[in-house]
Amino acid sequence: MSGVFGARPAAKVLKLSVVRKKPGKEAAESPGAKVRAAGLRPTRQRVALAGLLFREHDRHVTAEALHEEAAKAGVRVSLATVYNTLHQFTRAGLLNEVVVDSGRAYFDTNIGDHQHFYVEENGELIDIPGDAIAVSNVPAPPKGMTVDRVDVVVRVKRA
Amino acid sequence: MSGVFGARPAAKVLKLSVVRKKPGKEAAESPGAKVRAAGLRPTRQRVALAGLLFREHDRHVTAEALHEEAAKAGVRVSLATVYNTLHQFTRAGLLNEVVVDSGRAYFDTNIGDHQHFYVEENGELIDIPGDAIAVSNVPAPPKGMTVDRVDVVVRVKRA
DNA sequence: ACTTCTCTTTTGAATTGTTCTAAACTGTTG
DNA sequence: CAACAGTTTAGAACAATTCAAAAGAGAAGT
Numbered sequence: 001m002s003g004v005f006g007a008r009p010a011a012k013v014l015k016l017s018v019v020r021k022k023p024g025k026e027a028a029e030s031p032g033a034k035v036r037a038a039g040l041r042p043t044r045q046r047v048a049l050a051g052l053l054f055r056e057h058d059r060h061v062t063a064e065a066l067h068e069e070a071a072k073a074g075v076r077v078s079l080a081t082v083y084n085t086l087h088q089f090t091r092a093g094l095l096n097e098v099v100v101d102s103g104r105a106y107f108d109t110n111i112g113d114h115q116h117f118y119v120e121e122n123g124e125l126i127d128i129p130g131d132a133i134a135v136s137n138v139p140a141p142p143k144g145m146t147v148d149r150v151d152v153v154v155r156v157k158r159a
Numbered sequence: 160m161s162g163v164f165g166a167r168p169a170a171k172v173l174k175l176s177v178v179r180k181k182p183g184k185e186a187a188e189s190p191g192a193k194v195r196a197a198g199l200r201p202t203r204q205r206v207a208l209a210g211l212l213f214r215e216h217d218r219h220v221t222a223e224a225l226h227e228e229a230a231k232a233g234v235r236v237s238l239a240t241v242y243n244t245l246h247q248f249t250r251a252g253l254l255n256e257v258v259v260d261s262g263r264a265y266f267d268t269n270i271g272d273h274q275h276f277y278v279e280e281n282g283e284l285i286d287i288p289g290d291a292i293a294v295s296n297v298p299a300p301p302k303g304m305t306v307d308r309v310d311v312v313v314r315v316k317r318a
Numbered sequence: 319a320c321t322t323c324t325c326t327t328t329t330g331a332a333t334t335g336t337t338c339t340a341a342a343c344t345g346t347t348g
Numbered sequence: 349c350a351a352c353a354g355t356t357t358a359g360a361a362c363a364a365t366t367c368a369a370a371a372g373a374g375a376a377g378t
Contacts, residue, residue, distance in 0.1 A: 078328050105261040117300060134295045138313055139287055141276055145315040152311050154297055156304040237357050
């Protein structure tokens with residue numbers, strides 16, 4: 001693989017390097033700022049992944065999918081790094097892990113309190129607005145335990 | 160707008176209940192009968208596994224765990240058969256698959272509508288009485304889709 | 319710019335949980 | 349009890365994820 005900088009047509013490189021701005025406060029936090037705010041070094045791959053992830057507010061990705069997406073965007077990142085990064089972001093509170101399928105992990109850029117529709121047929125995840133669903137009467141957790149969070153998954157299928 | 164649960168009109172609060180405890184005839188059904196009733200040949204291994212599984216009313220097992228348990232009980236069954244059997248029982252409505260962890264599948268002998276506490280720390284699953292939790296205002300599923308079921312997982316951790 | 323220190327990334331192997339395959343086996347029926 | 353279809357088995361194959369060792373790259377100091 002050739003070096004990232006220098007040996008490539010300008011268009012591709014530009015897309016990535018233009019993200020370099022420091023003055024003033026951006027309306028939307030820049031990827032770099034987000035990474036830094038999470039207490040992580042803003043490395044090329046973390047910033048790039050953050051850029052892809054937080055472009056939209058409600059994204060649901062698997063590690064594989066993000067890895068592919070990065071590749072298509074011309075970002076060279078190993079799959080292991082994608083996994084590492086997703087977990088680090090999750091630990092840092094930038095992402096939410098959603099469990100809907102034993103077999104693959106989904107990560108959600110929406111970290112607010114909300115729930116999901118899950119279409120098993122094609123593995124699609126759809127957000128349910130946070131204030132839509134209400135769960136009541138959750139019983140007290142077992143002794144010595146506290147509720148970490150309540151996940152609601154509405155499994156849907158073709159009518 | 161609450162086009163809840165497919166064709167159900169105007170229901171606002173979903174009671175996730177239907178605790179299905181048969182009053183009189185509890186363990187009346189023999190393992191063999193259960194297997195047969197499910198339309199499966201009562202082979203030695205299926206009957207043995209059914210015997211282990213349905214001894215208690217609320218059991219949560221993984222394939223590995225059941226396989227080990229069988230071994231300890233002196234039943235010689237291959238892991239593949241355990242997997243096959245668990246899936247067949249699930250398809251036949253004798254078991255419920257519970258998704259709480261991307262990585263392993265749990266099977267529950269309680270087939271009534273109910274929910275779970277999940278202790279991530281040790282992978283323990285604890286039943287929440289079926290009529291305890293209520294979920295309200297589930298929005299209408301995407302076009303052409305119907306709600307298959309609503310899963311609620313209360314993740315708990317050491318206080 | 320150069321060094322050094324530490325944190326990151328990478329590649330590929332290793333693990334884990336689950337499914338597949340082909341051959342051997344066993345209920346059931348005639 | 350023969351014959352067939354349904355089952356089981358061991359092990360290979362798989363998919364998703366993690367691990368390990370070595371190379372690479374920020375950050376800070378000089």
